[in-house]
Amino acid sequence: MTNVTTFRQKKRRAEPISMVTCYDAWSARILNDTDIDSLLVGDSLAVVMHGFDSTVHATVDMMAMHVAAVARGAPDKFIIADMPFLSCSKGIKVALDAVQVLMQAGAHAVKIEGADHQLDVIGRIVEAGVPVMGHLGLTPQSIHKLGGHRIQGRDDAGGEKIIKDAKVLAAAGCFAIVLECVPSLLGERVSRSIEVPTIGIGAGPGTDGQVLVLHDLLGTDPSFSPTFLRRYADGHTFITDAVQAFHQDVTQGAFPALKESFQ
Ligand code: KIV
Secondary structure: OOOHHHHHHHHHOOOOEEEEEOOOHHHHHHHHOOOOOEEEEOOOHHHHOOOOOOHHHOOHHHHHHHHHHHHHHOOOOEEEEEOOOOOOOOOHHHHHHHHHHHHHHOOOEEEEEOOHHHHHHHHHHHHOOOOEEEEEEOOHHHHHHHOOOOOOOOOHHHHHHHHHHHHHHHHHOOOEEEEEOOOHHHHHHHHHHOOOOEEEEOOOOOOOEEEEOHHHHOOOOOOOOOOOOOOOOOHHHHHHHHHHHHHHHHHOOOOOOHHHOOO
16 A cells, blocks of 8 residues: 555655545445555545535535545555645644544545644644645635635745745645646646655646546546546546436336346
8 A cells, every 4th residue: 555655755766646536435446446546535525525616615524424435445545634624723632633533534644735824733743643745736725715716826926935835844744745726837846846745736747746536537527627637538428328328228118127137
């Protein structure tokens, strides 16, 4: 199984790290049969699985239920769980309680958005023996402050701030950092500035690894097509065709056949 040590080794050997989101046991079982390096139980599950309009709606209980399902389905994979909205902003005890719930549900590490205001809590979690992944650039839990899903670090000051934050997170003990929606050149500069691996999403080819939301790479939502997304399947057509075919067979009396029935 991949772990924090292999993350570091992969960066040293310039071997790209792959990560994909996973929220449930049935997809975890499938992903367990792939070579993917790590699974992220991202708070994006609030949007993808629960239909909310932002990750602000994810809670610790919600995250824990999905982490436990993923852990049951993918026993061989390194699982990282998002610390949900405000779980790190109400003091160390609340944060450590949330970490305990997520780790006991089956996570091997947690991910925390932001830098400045999170350093104390990151330090305490790392000190407690729990690996922490940072998250910079577009941080969806702050979507209302950022004014929407915008590319971050476009100007010099913004770019320098992200580089500085990445160094600070690495010094605080983060074992890796997600870089979301930043210009490619900045993605590469951040990755060269720190020894811990960067995992990009919309951060260009110069990061040490890449992450995508599973449902996006499977093409389940044809209306979602950001520049950074490559679809590896037409999941929407695949699923609608299969269900349409089932519907037709049922309505035309073609399912079940004799061999699909108990004699
Ligand atoms: O919640 C999530 O899925 C994430 C990825 C987009 C990195 O944080």
